[in-house]
Amino acid sequence: NRHYKLVIIGGGSGGCSISAKFAKTMGSKSIAVIEPSDVHYYQPMWTLVGGGMKSLADSGRPMSSVLPSNIDWVKDKATEIKPSKQTVVIGTGSSKQEIQYDYLVIAVGIQLQYEKIKGLPEAFNSAGVCSNYSSLYVNKTLQALKDFKKGNAVFTFPNTPVKCAGAPQKILYIADQYLRKNGKRDNAKLIYNTSLGVLFGVKHYADSLWNVVKSRDISVNLRRNLVEVIAKDKAAIFEDLDNPGKFETVPYEMLHVTPPMGAYDLIKSNSEDIPDAAGFVDVNKGTLQHVRHPNVFAIGDCANLPTAKTAAAVAAENGVLFRNLTNFMNGKEPEFIYDGYTSCPLVTGYEKCILAEFDYNGQPLETFPIDQSKERRSMFLMKKDVMPEIYWKLMLKGNWNGPGTFRKLFAPFKKT
Ligand code: FAD
Ligand code: UQ1
Missing domain, CATH: 3.50.50.60 (FAD/NAD(P)-binding domain)
Structure with a gap:
């Protein structure tokens, strides 16, 4: 059996960004990312692709270029998680293998x-x-x-x-x-x-x-x-x-x-004691730690977090998960709390956008000191030209935990 200190299932928005953070703090070759796809897509761009404002090629990068270089990319599909044995099964039939983990992050997204x-x-x-x-x-x-x-x-x-x-x-x-x-x-x-x-x-x-x-x-x-x-x-x-x-x-x-x-079968039916009743990974909504298996965490669309599932939410979850799992690895309690922050740039055409941002309570949690419920050209340009740069250059490198810092910076200028 191959053994890694940290195994991450999925190399999408969540898997890439969290592996980038741990790749900086953990020894070389102590992390495996299990991901079958050759291409990583920035899915938020597909709204613009559908409208002819970007091309599909603009939205994709080779998986090898977005995963950290000092981790092992296991180019396969996870088929089962066995928390009692601390293993993840990859492949099927005679090519089946088990990968041993000390800590596991599940980031497989949601199934179409x-x-x-x-x-x-x-x-x-x-x-x-x-x-x-x-x-x-x-x-x-x-x-x-x-x-x-x-x-x-x-x-x-x-x-x-x-x-x-x-x-x-x-x-x-x-x-x-x-x-x-x-x-x-x-x-x-x-x-x-x-x-x-x-x-x-x-x-x-x-x-x-x-x-x-x-x-x-x-x-x-x-x-x-x-x-x-x-x-x-x-x-x-x-x-x-x-x-x-x-x-x-x-x-x-x-x-x-x-x-x-809906939830992938991997979570919903093939992994004993991982899902909640609806089939999503059963985590604490504040700490992102599994409620029954403390060495298991989840990030992104596969987690049963009661917030709108977005890459913006993944960004905010990232910072919380990284600090909580690092604490846990060092024998400390996970104490950082995710507030449910999520964001949805509601593009309303070829030049305008309403930038929705809110938390678990459905309360607006806006970054900029302007009324974001209004259609704005500035927010459209942010969505079209700035967000992709933030995504590829910061988030996937582990350096973007969402706009919380900017929100605090701009708070004194906000009209109530
Ligand atoms: P994903 O990024 O989907 O990644 C999951 C990864 O897991 C994939 O690479 C997949 O291959 C892999 N995987 C699946 N099963 C297995 C398995 N068994 N074993 C190993 N690997 C597996 N978000 C925003 O913030 N703003 C937006 O404007 C926005 N617009 C969107 C528009 C569209 C049309 C779509 C489709 C999505 C949009 N999103 C937006 C949502 C955003 O893309 C997702 O919320 C985000 O990608 C979730 O990240 P994730 O890591 O949980 O899942
Ligand atoms: C965001 O952080 C993010 O993650 C990278 C997105 O995903 C594509 C978003 O769409 C948005 C809106 C945010 C929030 C960022 C700002 C600057 C408001």
């Missing part, structure tokens, strides 16, 4: 489940059906906008937990502006069908978004869940969640699908 919608993923083979949530389908979004002639442009939000709860409607606003710019808006009806009972979970921002929706002539239907796509008829079927069993067929010219998502 397009197949839970009848007719998907096959419908992605037809024109007009697209999704910013996958590298496979994100380029179809701009194509659908280019091809659009007349009819309904329909945007969905599933009846499950999701990552970046704002992304399903960012592309709605981008599409609206695209169609206007290209003289096609008069022939289009824009429909946002969401499973939620609200437009956005935090009222401060939801109020602004309702104004955007109204001023742009967009139809919003709450509590509508996409259950089937019939590509040959260009029809999307939604269930009315308040009247189960009641279905509505909506014809589409363009259909942007945000897929159902």
